[in-house]
Amino acid sequence: MxxxxxxxxxxxxxxxxxxxxxxxxxxxxxxxxxxxxxxxxxxxxxxxxxxxxxxxxxxxxxxxxxxxxxxFSKYMYLGQMSEQLEAIQYFQRGVDLMMAERQAMTPDLTTGSEYWLLSNKISTALCSMTDIYLTDCCFEPDAEQKCEQYLGQALQIEPVTPEVYQTLASVRLSQQRLEDAKLALAQGLGIWLSADPDDEFNLIPEYETRLALVKLLLETAMYDEAFTVLNGLIEENDQVPDTLYLFGWANYICAEEMNDTDSSAVEQRNEQLENAREALNACVKLWHMTGSTDKPLLQHTQELLSNITQVLGPEVESKEDAEEDMDGGDIEYEDEDEEMQ
Incomplete structure (x- = not known):
């Protein structure tokens, strides 16, 4: 001293x-x-x-x-805090710095290596830039070209992350290329669906990203895959209104597509509508409990419940159900993958 x-x-x-x-x-x-x-x-x-x-x-x-x-970190932060073309400029600055840093490194695709982690960050930034051109800047004359450019870069970066394929699927849907969108979604799922959640460097997307994935899977009628992802989300956290809404919506869609002229199909349809009603009722309760401000979600949930009531009739709550509601018991959901097979 x-x-x-x-x-x-x-x-x-x-x-x-x-x-x-x-x-x-x-x-x-x-x-x-x-x-x-x-x-x-x-x-x-x-x-x-x-x-x-x-x-x-x-x-x-x-x-x-x-x-x-x-x-590059400051530019990633500025990109997240900015909007439209200004955000693109910040992200591009960050990507350029990361690409230069990556080029100076010895390639090492070992999971968790500095090279591997930096590659993932570059892919994430390129996906963010693509999303901006899909949404806020979708009316820019070169929007589609930019989406293809950024995704083309991301697909060249090893390892290709699930987020890249999910973003690619969104672009293909915007181009009305349904089969290509399905292929991209399947490729993304193949990367992480069997990953170990306890692995520090697994490529399982964030919860919100998987919620967005479910919407894409439903839009492309990949129902089995949608239920697989939904069941994982519910197991991870069954207190998210959006998750319960999507679970109910998925069941409702599948029920609507069933042939109601066959008695066994009618029975299965009604079972799925009951599953939908249970999840949607739970969604409404959580919507109020959590102070959600997503009014369109609540409105659509209530519309679906009204439609289900028209088919199944009013819901009759048993004494056991009432006691469970008072006790705040957890909701249990059947494995829809098995039910749909």
Whole structure:
């Protein structure tokens, strides 16, 4: 220890900055980061930390000014915070930096390697750019060309992630290329469906991404696959209104497509409508409990319940069901994969 007090290294200061970030004390974290940069102005970790802190503080211009040609993370963040073509510009800047960094690395497709992780980040960014042209920028004259360009790049990056195939399916559906969309969805499912959820580096998509996947599977009439994904989502978390809505909607669609002239088909149709009603009723309850603001979802759920009542008649709640509702019991769902076979 010096006579002037304790001597801190850049590493020490960055540790303190991270502690402050974890405690949401971003102004304090900024002081530590600035001190570290005063000691080593070109320290990459210090630059990255300072940029991340300034983004949290809303200092977007300042974050870009910190080594604009170094550190892709800030551009990914800015892309997420921006809209339309401005977001595209930020994402493209980040992708360019990541591609340059990846090119300088020795290829290593070992799961979890730095090369592997960076490749996944590039793919995610390219999918985000494609999604922007599918939605907010869909009326741009080169929207379709840009989608093909970004997905073409993503498909060249090993390993190809499920998200790339899912985004590709969305593009193919927008082009009314149904069979190509189905092929892309099947390819994506083949990557992660049998993955070990306990594996730190599994490629199982995020919960919200899988919800979007279910919608695509229903749109392409891939019902068995939709129920497989839905059952996994419900097992993971059965307290999400959107999941229960999609489970009910999937059952309703399948019931509607059955031939009601055959007695056995009518029985199976009614069973699926009962499953749909159970899930949709649970969806309505959760919608109110969670304070959801998705009014179109609630409206469609209520319309489906009304349609089901017209077919099956009013629902008769047993004493056991009433007691279970009062106790807040969990809802159990049958395995639709087995039922549909």
């Amino acid at each position: 010096s006579a002037n007090g304790p001597s801190y290294t850049v590493s020490d200061l960055l540790v303190q900055a991270q502690h402050a970030i974890d405690s949401f004390e971003f102004e304090l974290a900024q002081q530590f980061a600035e001190r570290a940069l005063s000691m080593e102005p070109n320290n990459v970790d210090a630059l990255e930390t300072a940029g991340a802190i300034e983004l949290e503080l809303g200092l977007y211009d300042e974050a870009q000014d910190i080594q604009p040609d170094t550190g």
